[in-house]
Amino acid sequence: MTTLTTTPRADGFRMPAEWERHDQTWMVWPQRPDNWRLGGKPAQAAFSAVARAIAEFEPVTVCVSAEQYENAYERLSHANIRVLEITTDDAWVRDTGPTFVINNGGEVRGVDWAFNAWGGLNGGLYANWVRDDQVARKILQIEGCARYRTDALILEGGSIHVDGEGTLITTEECLLNPNRNPHLNREQIEQSLAEHLAIDTVIWLPHGLFNDETDGHVDNFCCYVRPGEVLLAWTDDAGDPNYPRCQAAMAVLENARDAKGRQLIVHKMPIPGPLHASDEECAGVDLVAGSQARDPSIRLAGSYVNFLIVNGGIIAPSFDDPKDAEAQAILQRLFPEHRVVMVPGREILLGGGNIHCITQQQPTPQNR
Numbered sequence: 001m002t003t004l005t006t007t008p009r010a011d012g013f014r015m016p017a018e019w020e021r022h023d024q025t026w027m028v029w030p031q032r033p034d035n036w037r038l039g040g041k042p043a044q045a046a047f048s049a050v051a052r053a054i055a056e057f058e059p060v061t062v063c064v065s066a067e068q069y070e071n072a073y074e075r076l077s078h079a080n081i082r083v084l085e086i087t088t089d090d091a092w093v094r095d096t097g098p099t100f101v102i103n104n105g106g107e108v109r110g111v112d113w114a115f116n117a118w119g120g121l122n123g124g125l126y127a128n129w130v131r132d133d134q135v136a137r138k139i140l141q142i143e144g145c146a147r148y149r150t151d152a153l154i155l156e157g158g159s160i161h162v163d164g165e166g167t168l169i170t171t172e173e174c175l176l177n178p179n180r181n182p183h184l185n186r187e188q189i190e191q192s193l194a195e196h197l198a199i200d201t202v203i204w205l206p207h208g209l210f211n212d213e214t215d216g217h218v219d220n221f222c223c224y225v226r227p228g229e230v231l232l233a234w235t236d237d238a239g240d241p242n243y244p245r246c247q248a249a250m251a252v253l254e255n256a257r258d259a260k261g262r263q264l265i266v267h268k269m270p271i272p273g274p275l276h277a278s279d280e281e282c283a284g285v286d287l288v289a290g291s292q293a294r295d296p297s298i299r300l301a302g303s304y305v306n307f308l309i310v311n312g313g314i315i316a317p318s319f320d321d322p323k324d325a326e327a328q329a330i331l332q333r334l335f336p337e338h339r340v341v342m343v344p345g346r347e348i349l350l351g352g353g354n355i356h357c358i359t360q361q362q363p364t365p366q367n368r
């Protein structure tokens with residue numbers, strides 16, 4: 001495959017917004033028993049429901065191990081779902097897959113960020129991540145897309161959101177965390193984002209959601225809904241550990257100007273819960289040194305902001321929570337031309353993320 005030594009921006013490529021048209025969405029089948037309870041069986045049902053929901057709007061490719069291939073193939077039987085055998089360490093393709101970039105000449109390429117399992121040996125979530133670091137390369141090779149590799153920059157796709165018009169939102173908690181790129185300062189990271197995604201302005205929120213095991217990925221806390229408008233997870237409860245995080249994010253967003261000079265409109269999304277794993281749910285997860293321990297006392301970082309935009313649809317998590325209906329109504333108001341589909345997200349949350357984290361959109365080539 002072609003691995004380029006230039007940068008996307010120098011070659012005329014940019015990262016499109018998630019609402020721009022997709023050719024397909026990628027997913028990875030969950031199975032590792034130290035992350036997914038009961039050998040991944042409840043998570044496999046949850047991922048299947050997500051894949052089927054997306055497949056009503058656009059094609060889906062699900063990557064699966066040789067061991068689970070037959071099971072996934074049978075469970076994902078659908079005209080719009082393709083199942084491919086690919087070895088991985090876990091199932092978070094938002095973070096391990098490529099960030100696709102497009103140009104005006106009908107070409108799609110991919111950025112293959114270096115990956116260290118959300119912090120390497122300094123707070124990372126599992127001890128060996130070599131196969132996950134290969135996922136982006138494998139996907140780009142399958143799709144025949146040229147690849148940009150950032151050996152000097154560790155980054156996960158869930159730590160960034162873009163408006164497709166030159167602005168990126170991220171968190172200091174994640175991108176400036178010493179367990180990612182201790183050799184780079186804020187300006188150097190901004191420079192690398194500018195070169196790889198064609199970004200002119202970076203908006204830095206101080207934190208992500210409380211207890212997010214990714215060190216505060218923005219995709220669980222705040223996202224774009226259209227250029228100039230963002231959706232922020234929100235609580236008015238001053239006793240909630242998310243309260244100061246929401247206040248600090250709002251202060252940044254209210255004072256920000258995007259790459260086009262716009263002041264942002266900030267919409268609020270309630271936070272479900274507080275949600276916790278049960279004793280039984282925690283007991284179903286294998287204990288392995290170096291992997292994330294599960295405990296009912298640990299608050300789960302549940303969020304309705306962790307949704308995926310697909311062609312004509314919004315695929316969002318529900319939590320069997322009293323706020324589910326309000327969340328759906330907010331999303332439908334913000335996306336009047338999309339159909340909002342809520343899919344149970346608890347099993348995905350128990351593994352440490354949600355629908356946006358387990359999906360990666362591949363944009364349609366554009367000729368302008």
Ligand code: KQY
Nearest residue numbers: 092125158351352353357
């Ligand atoms: O939320 C994500 N983007 C990834 C979460 C990884 C959790 C592993 N236990």
